[in-house]
Amino acid sequence: MGRSEALALRWGDxxxxxxxxSVRRAVDTENPGSTKVTKTRSARPINIDEDTARVLRAHKAARGAVSLNLARADAYVFGNDDGALRVPDxxxxxxxxRLTWATAKIDGLTRVTLKGLRHTHATLLLELRKNPKVxxxxxxxxxxxxxMNIYSHVTPTMQKSAADDFAALVGRA
Known part of the structure; x- marks a missing residue:
């Protein structure tokens, strides 16, 4: 999901x-403190793995320890300490x-933007041969x-896999 969509998530989602x-809304950057419908104007479900769910449950518990209001169904998952929406920028x-600090401390840590995480997610799923529709x-x-035009950077792994698969197919003919 995009940065503005993540910031607009509520616990009830x-x-x-x-x-x-369920991604239902995004932060409205033109109207601070409010949300808007997603670009596609419809909600979409995203499955998450058990580890991610565990981290979110722990985050909810930590937020609830600060104030029960921060863990209510209508509270923002990534809201500030007052419960308000955060500004995407x-x-x-x-x-x-934080990444600048971390890359200075940890040798070999790759610097990646938040948008880059989205690109990486899409590319890795495609490398894993997940259906592009998914x-x-x-x-x-x-x-x-x-x-396909924006997020599926063709990687050397994908190119090699295509060549190997094609060769194996032709070899069976």
């Missing part, structure tokens, strides 16, 4: 029984500062063309 997050700046739905694109 997460079903911990099924490990599904401020989150990007914070990420960048990747499109996870990213919330209205068309498969957007997903």
């Amino acid at each position: 997460i079903n911990f029984q099924t490990n599904v997050v 401020a989150i990007t700046d914070r990420w960048s500062r 990747v499109q739905e996870r990213l919330g694109h209205s068309t498969i063309t957007t997903t």
